[in-house]
Each structure stands twice: as C-alpha cells, then as structure tokens.
Amino acid sequence: MKYISTALTLVAKDLMLEIRTRAGITFIISLSLVLSVVLAIGVNSAFLDALHIQKLFPSLMWIVFFLTSTIVLGKSYDSDLENKAIDGFILAGVPASALYISKVISNFFISFLGHVVSVLTLAVLLNVSLSAVIGKVIFLSVLVILAFSALSCITVFISSSSKAKTLILPLILLPLLIPCYFAALELSYAVFLENELSFSSPWVSLLIGIEVVYIVLGINLFPYLIGSE
C-alpha cells in the first residue's frame, strides 16, 4: 500500500507541476495541432477520395502521435534532473521503480491529451467520422499509449544525460517502437475500415505483451539508470 501511495503521490506531483507550468500540455497540444494541419494539407493536395483517406487516417494519426510525444516527452525529466532532485528522492527512500511507474502514468496522461487533439483535428480536417468507432479508438489508444509511455520513460532518461539529448531520443526511441507501431496500425485499420476490434486478435495480445515486457524491464533496469543499484 505504501508503495502505491508513494507512486500516486509522485504522479500527483508531476501532474500538478504540469498544471502550474503548462509547459508540456501547451506544447503537446500546439505541436499536435500544427502537425495534424500540415499532414492534412498534404493529404488534401493529393485529392484522394473518402475511402483512400479513411485507409490513410490510421497512419496519419499514429505518425502525429509518435512524433509529437517523442518531442514533448523529451523534456519530461528536466525538472527531476535539475539540482539533482532524483538523488533527493532516492535519499528520501523513494523506490526507484515507484519513480519509474509514476513517470509512466504522468507521461501517459500528457500523451493521451495530445493524441485526442490530433485525432479530432485530423478527423475534422479530413472529414473522417469517428462517431461509430470512438469507443474502440479510445481502447486502442490506451493500449498503444501505455506501451509508448513504458518505453519512452526509459529512453528519455537515457537521452537526457547525453550531450545531444533532443537529437538522440528519436534515434533511440522510434526503432524500439516499431512493433508497437505495427500493432497500432493493424488494429486501427480494423477499426476504421471494418469497425472491428476483437479482444482475441493477436495484435491486442502483442500490445499487451509489449507493455508487460517493457514495464517489467523498466522496473528492473530503472534503478541502474538513476544509480541506485
């Protein structure tokens, strides 16, 4: 119970900091909007018909998500690394794995917000209807964003302490996300083109498997990253 309350306290700390500074929220919303508009202009200029746009929509949706979240979450450890705050947490007896879990949860919320903005913007600009599939899109998005958050929390920390942190993060993170990207695309095609999302689909199992692997690895390896092991 103490472990859970510690993790939740850290989540509350991150979210409160985010609400006060509004840095991450502002940038993820703005970047999602801008990128969605740019992609929509490109698609519109190709004069594709409605069916082709519907086929392209999942790719656009996830490209915007992965790019904007990678850029914005690259700053997620800045406040913790400043003045060695992470060392303070360790000295205060906070388990390193609780730090990791709290970061996964808080980054999940910020990424989800950006994803909602980009999906709605793209749907409006490209005239794609979401009403029939909104529940399935939300469920699918939760799975994908959780896998993304679990992996990004490790890779963002690795890149934060390197000399070219903002440049290195996409190089490290994006190749590792490819299986997640495949699953996101295939499930999104099934949702948008056939209005189907089967829980017995191997892609759903793959996504859940990826989350389990990344979270278990993250919990076990994060203490080494912050130097508490």
Add this chain to the structure above:
Amino acid sequence: MKKELSYATIGLSAGLLAYIAYCNYLVFMVVPNEKIMGAVQRIFYFHVGSATATYVSVAILLLGSLVYLSSKNKDADILAHSAAEVGFILSTMVLISGMIWGHSAWNTWFNWEPRLVTFLLLWLLLLAYNILRVFSDDEKAATHSAVLGIFSAINVPIVVYSIKLLPNMSQLHPVVVEKQGLKDPLFTSTMFYCMAGIVVLQFLLILIRWRIGKLEQGDLK
C-alpha cells in the same frame, strides 16, 4: 594482458585469412553458377554468413550488457560495445548484399517481408546504440548503453513475431531459394564453410576491438 598481440592470436588470424581465401576459392572457382539466377547468386554465401554473425553479435551485446549491469565489470562493457560496432558493420553488409542480390535476381531493391524488415530494424537499433556511445556522458555511457543494449536485443524477437503477424507478407527468402535448386550438396556445404568463416572473423574483429577498448582505458601494459 600484454599490449602486443600474442603468437596464438597472430597464428589464429593467419589461419583464418587462409580459410577465408579457401572459401573465396570455393565460391568463385568451384561452385557452379546457379541455373536461374546465374553468377549473382554467389553473393548468397557472404549474405547468409553475415546475417548469422550479426545475430551472434547481438547475443554478445546482450550478454555483455547483462554482465556489466550486474557486476560493473568494465571488460563486459567494452565487449558489449565491440559487439555492437562489429554487429553494425555486419548488418550493413547484410542489407547491402541483400539489396544487390534482390535487385539483380528479382528486380526489387527492398521487399516488405519478415527477414528484411527485421534486419532493417536491427540495423537501426545498432546505429542508435553506437550513436549513444559517441554522444553519452563518459560516466554514464556504460550503464545507459547497457540498458539500451538489453532493450534492443529483447526487441528483436518481438519484431520478428510482429512482422509474421502482418497480412500479405510474402516470404521472399525460403520459397524462392528452394525453388531455385539450392538443394545441391555443393551449394549447401560451401554456404556452411563461408558461414563458419564469417562467424569466426566476427569473433576475431570483436577481440581486436575489445583490445583497442582496453588500450584506450590504459588496461593493457
């Protein structure tokens, strides 16, 4: 360990060079042209060996990373770094030789089939690892690289599984290779000789790179 190479290492290197020369003789002078693809098929002997050696490099990277994290043994870190560098070179050879072969034989530079996509992603992961080593803060480079190495190595089977789930993924490799008549024992034996030579060459390159790493740290006298 001494700075100078031991006589055993020099002898092994000379023996390996002679073996590789023999493999080249087999490939270019003994094995006949494949009946459909012709001479371009000979690239296969270097391509398959390089692919096998790349997978061995990734396994060494994983092992070195795990040992380093558990024991902080610098030799293990240098070994992991060496394996990643050699693995990157080998995976580049696999991609380039595969593209040359694919274009010559089937008029396609790249096909979205499982093995090609897996290798492309493996190449990207090894590239990321090597770039991280160059730009990391010296104190933390070893630990951060070890974590990335573990994630990269564990991601490989996930990638392989996910690609196999993709619909309409044609298997370019085994079907075409079987149909083109590579069941001849001479082809198969040459392939295994070349594969063994490249894998041993890979170990030698990792050893040399490891010694360079030790020299940079001042551990060899």
